[in-house]
Amino acid sequence: MRTAFTELVGVRHPIVQTGMGWVAGPRLVSATARAGALGILASATMTTERLRAAVREVKSRTDEPFGVNLRADAGDARERVRIIIDEGVAVASFALAPSKELITELKDAGVVVIPSIGARRHAEKVAAWGADAVIVQGGEGGGHTGEVATTVLLPQVVDAVDIPVVAAGGFHDGRGLVAALAYGAAGIAMGTRFLLTSDSTVPDAVKARYLAAxxxxxxxxxxxxxxxxxxxxxxxxxxxxxxxxxxxxxxxxxxxxxxxxxxxxxxxxxxxxxxxxxxxxxxxxxxxxxxxxxxxxxxxxxxxxxxxxxxxxxxxxAGLIEDLPSCAELVERVMAQAHAALGALPPARGAPGGGTGQRRGGGDDARRV
Structure with a gap:
């Protein structure tokens, strides 16, 4: 399933595993990358030395692209940016809007910049500064979150910017991916769903608490x-x-x-x-x-x-998740569900030869797929 996001970062599937502190380490990220999605290392809970080691560990496990998430307001943010550049990381993800200078520094080094945002105005700001894409998280998402639901925030952002938009907050299966594509997103990002996989290093007793919720x-x-x-x-x-x-x-x-x-x-x-x-x-x-x-x-x-x-x-x-698949099993399942959901849609009125009426190709239209 090609979209502007898959073309931008070079992954096979329009799925992102978010940079969760203490969770998104080398094992989870490399497993996600091998599954064809974009895994993102969480660096905010790592020292700079540990970050460099973690990046090298992921690269020793896979040749697929992956990203690093960092806080733009961290005192050592520029040092972490330097590590991303020096180690040849494909994507820089930000928990808060990065400065125009940081975006420029990364882009000049060939790094794809994808900030996470929670409001339309923030998306417009980072897009104007040169961000390559944005992850937009609605209020259903875990961790720090806003009050606006994904179904309201996502179309606002899609209509406001001309860069690929990845939807986050409330996604866990292929039906959600198809819904996000219908809103105009170029992919989905999931945190809790990847936390609850067999590749996640979170202790089993903690995973059990999530599954019971x-x-x-x-x-x-x-x-x-x-x-x-x-x-x-x-x-x-x-x-x-x-x-x-x-x-x-x-x-x-x-x-x-x-x-x-x-x-x-x-x-x-x-x-x-x-x-x-x-x-x-x-x-x-x-x-x-x-x-x-x-x-x-x-x-x-x-x-x-x-x-x-x-x-x-x-x-x-978390209240909808009941099992702990591997990352490979999860991504394969999500994509199979997405294709099945697309195939089950009624033909669009007036569409020649029937079909779903969904735009699924690449090229210029891919950004809005």
Missing amino acids: GVKDVTVTTAVDGLPHRMLRTEMVAALEHAGRARALAQAVRRAAGFRRTFGIGWSRMVRDGLAMKHGKDLSWSQVLLAANTPMLLKASMVDGRTDLGVMASGQV
Whole structure:
């Protein structure tokens, strides 16, 4: 299934595995790439040394293209960009809108730049700055998310920009891929669905919590870092939501100390990062500290298996997922479902010779396939 996205990044299928912290490591990314989709390494939870090693590990496992996700507001963002360029990574993905200068630096080196955005105006901004494509996440998506549903946000963005749009938030199967294509997207991005594969390194007990969750067990809370964060409803989330300011601050300081030890970051840098995050936002200092070390809350669950001490970012689709296929099985299944869904559509009125009426070719039309 050729689309403008597959042509842009050189993958066989219009599917992206998102850069989930502590989840999207070399094993998952290389398995996704071998399956013909675009795997994206999550670098925000890696030191720069670990990032370089992870990139080389993926390249030792596959010759297929893959990407690296990074935070544009990180103090060492330019160093991470340099690693992406030096190591010949095909795609740079950003959790926040990168600056025009970063986009230019990457594009001049031949790297495809695909920021993730959650609003039409952000898509317009990065498109004007030269981004090659955008991933647009609706409110159904896991982690930090917005209030606008994918079915409303996606067509807004498709109509606003002239670059390939990849839809995220609420996707887990081939029917969703066909729906996204019908809206004008050039592919879909999935996080929770790839987290729940046999290639994911997330502990089995944590995967079991996801599989047992219903749609109503996925909630949005601001208690973690003051920003809307979609995750599984757990005892830990409830404790954060009901903790008083003093208790929340004590918990935040304790976890910040752990974050500092793990990443070798000094308190002064954490304070600077906290001030940057607090700027323009109504955050308490406990929320600022939690925002600075949210990666440790995710690590507790995604790496250590301590769901009682950590949080589990999750899209609403967790309530629909029931199994743990390999990445290869998942991608093959999604594509088979998509082709079946296309074949089951009634003929478009007036379409000669019947058929689905869907545009499925490449070339100039592929961007809107």
